[in-house]
Amino acid sequence: MGNVEQCVKALSQGGVIAYPTEGVFGVGCDPDNAQAIQALLNVKERDRAKGLILIAADLAQLDGYIDMSRLSEETQADVLASWPGPVTWVMPAGKKITDWVSGQFDTVAVRVSDHTDVQALCTAFGKPITSTSANLSGEEPCRSVEEVDAQLGDRVACILEGKTGGLERPTEIRDARSGKVLRQG
Template identity: 60%
Template sequence: MENFAQVITALQQGEVIAYPTEAVFGVGCDPDNEQAVMKLLDIKQRPIEKGLILIAADYDQLLPYIDDSQLSPAQRQQIQATWPGPVTWVMPTKANVPPYLTGQFSTIAVRVTDHPLVQRLCREFGKPITSTSANLSGQEPGRTAAEVELQLGHCLPAILQGDTGGRDNPSEIRDAITGNVFRQG
């Protein structure tokens, strides 16, 4: 049975949650809450320099974070053609996006998901959430709520119950400016 209310409350309270994505479970939090992001990095044992992905219900939710004025119409069209879907794009950021999200980069990785539960989660939360695989760095990502519970359950107040989108590989990651593929999907 889904537990949306519990998950939304946890996000609003600055907690880190887990949720199913297109291929694996992700862990996420409010991208505008630095303490929550630091908690997420600590849980994952992930270096801040790597930066994080933001996952959203629609393109408009990403506009406070990305500077799409740096993209040509052709680049924008290429991005829009893959969304909603399992492609993450690395885009220029707005000047006010904090380094705890971008890491060592002047860009940010963003995705408009096609996973119905995550779309609903972002809509009800009212903005994107951070998205990184639900595992300790170097471990296999969880593909079920039970696997996430085993690996990270002791640090997460809420795991959104549901199934992944059934894809084998995590999202492809591409550069919005050059079109280069950073990670094959």
């Protein structure tokens, strides 16, 4: 268990952390550290081709990770109107995105979260972090610190103490280019 400072230290050292989000606990790492991403994929027993979500404290943190210029003004307005909040958008990938994050895609899923713990974590870290549900592939996502500790405690460097935002399901995912809902929230 840990606080924001301890989790940021773990992120800076290439560690994988767990933290509460809007609906479930997430696990994440530094999106610019290939070794950290490989460690995250190992923790999750997840296929690299699937890609990962990036979560941020604000739009400025996503600069270089997404290419908003490839979206219409109307779509940009829709994205901005939904943030901060529990909507993840699949966007054209920016120059900072590697296939470690995007997987087999030329896009990246991103969210500006309104969860206070995510805001504090990303602000203290100074950039977005990767996000995927805190669970082994095929298992139910963890919804409490205790569940994370029981399922993944020996696999993560730090678990940020806190509570989820209370959503019953993981966040909604929308494709910014087509407008389609890819996962209901």
